[in-house]
Amino acid sequence: MSKFALLFLLVFFGGIVAALMYSGTAAFVLYQLVYFLNPDDRWWSASIPGLRYSLIAVVLMIFVLVTRHREQAAKSPWLAQPATKWIILILGMYYFMYLHAINPVAHDKFTFDFTKTVIIIAVAYKLIHSERALHAVMWGYIAGATYLGYLATVTGRNAGDRVEGIGMADGTDANDAAITLVPAAVILMYLAWMGNFKTRVLCVLCGGLIANGLVLINSRGAFLGAATGVGIYLLYMLFSRFQKKGQRAMAILIVVGGLSGALYLTDDQFWGRMNTMQDLEDKSSGAGRMEFWWATFTMMKEHPAGLGIMGYQQISAAYIPPEVRGKVEKRAVHSSWFQLLSELGWPGPILFFFLLMSLLKVNRQAKKRLISEGRTDEYFRIVALEVALLSYMVSASFIDRFRSEILWWMILFVAAAGNVYYLQFQEHLAHRRLGKRQSPNATEMPT
Structure with a gap:
């Protein structure tokens, strides 16, 4: 196996672990790298399994979005x-x-x-x-x-x-x-x-x-x-x-x-x-x-x-x-x-x-x-x-x-x-205003 093929596999599977264990943002970073590395068209592609790497990265993005919606994704409403x-x-x-x-x-x-x-x-x-x-x-x-x-x-x-x-x-x-x-x-x-x-x-x-x-x-x-x-x-x-x-x-x-x-x-x-x-x-x-x-x-x-x-x-x-x-x-x-x-x-x-x-x-x-x-x-x-x-x-x-x-x-x-x-x-300001209306005596939180 070529060094580039090995490096790609390390990056790819490392990105999956990072997205699942650390931050969902890593799933999109992984997609970015797959886009540029474009493994299907590189000379070292014969040394790696014939997987749909880009599709896997997208599915991973959707998975972490669904599983962590309340924790992270709700901060960015479309x-x-x-x-x-x-x-x-x-x-x-x-x-x-x-x-x-x-x-x-x-x-x-x-x-x-x-x-x-x-x-x-x-x-x-x-x-x-x-x-x-x-x-x-x-x-x-x-x-x-x-x-x-x-x-x-x-x-x-x-x-x-x-x-x-x-x-x-x-x-x-x-x-x-x-x-x-x-x-x-x-x-x-x-x-x-x-x-x-x-x-x-x-x-x-x-x-x-x-x-x-x-x-x-x-x-x-x-x-x-x-x-x-x-x-x-x-x-x-x-x-x-x-x-x-x-x-x-x-x-x-x-x-x-x-x-x-x-x-x-x-x-x-x-x-x-x-x-x-x-x-x-x-x-x-x-x-x-x-x-x-x-x-x-x-x-x-x-x-x-x-x-x-x-x-x-x-x-x-x-x-x-x-x-x-x-x-x-x-x-x-x-x-x-x-x-x-x-x-x-x-x-x-x-x-x-x-x-x-x-x-x-x-x-x-x-x-x-x-x-x-x-x-x-x-x-x-x-x-x-x-x-x-x-x-x-x-x-x-x-x-x-x-x-x-x-x-x-x-x-x-x-x-x-x-x-x-x-x-x-x-x-955040809207939630604070709503909280004040519902609880007039609430202490204002710092920005």
Whole structure:
């Protein structure tokens, strides 16, 4: 048995024991690791039993949710989170689109997959019921992303100037793998900033592998997303009104370290590919994809109800000239925003907009509460998660990944932060008010 196979089995069965004996949150962390390790498609898979590891992890999540509902899961009620109704409406729209889907076979398959993702996110939301749980799943994501970066490093560029064949079960393309790593840049900045010396060393090691993976995979969209996320978070560190000791110095150190690392890791192939974004006339460049995007509006004029999943690809040849799409008959729209528009029609982007706004509204209240209590560390944790989601959406603007698991993990993390730092606090206040009305002479408990 290979060392990787043995390590995987130790992690897998150790995760099961941790979920059953220690904390239900470990069940979702185990699911995160299985997602990234993707044992069915790795070279070491022949050395392990042919089990449905991902399904086992999900069943474990549901089991600990049911058995510990009063103890833990009741702290995260679904209906108290405003984003819940928008997620349900988006999922409901995919089922409604069975009436209009141009490719019903693909629509059926991927709607079922998206339903599974929503169920997993719903269960995980219940399990991320505390600050420690939120911290654990952030590290679970970083651990998985680090493995993907390591895999890219040891594999090397095996398809011209890119790395192929290292993705996850829901995305095997090089761009799919690269965009998965993007939010890690911001989250690692936060973890390194707030951690002790050992944590910072660990973050540097993880960050080096992840950054090298991004360089080797050579995705222009991932580069834009990572640069946007890192840039925005650095601006928060430098110019936020809420400062802690050494904050600006740490930001400057990150800039110097990041630039030094970039100069060391990047090569001519990387910069050559990034430079193609400047050529607006080159149809093979990222900018040339805008013609794919504009074709969506023409399709919507003739199919205002939407096309369903893979509907855009089905009829793209009739809307995109051969000189633009090349020899490929079925072109993807290459943007999650326009993917959503083509799949669900105009209600899709509108519902997703309200979903994002509901998350930001709750988290704005959470940040106000944290600042009023002088808890700047937790304030910047929420900011990091919001910026991580933003960085993913920037990258997803150049690839069809609306139904990807990592996007919904980022939404989950932001929603869980709003619950832990605001919704639970509001629920506690409501119980105290109710207790006072029922027992006027009761002594008020401290916050």
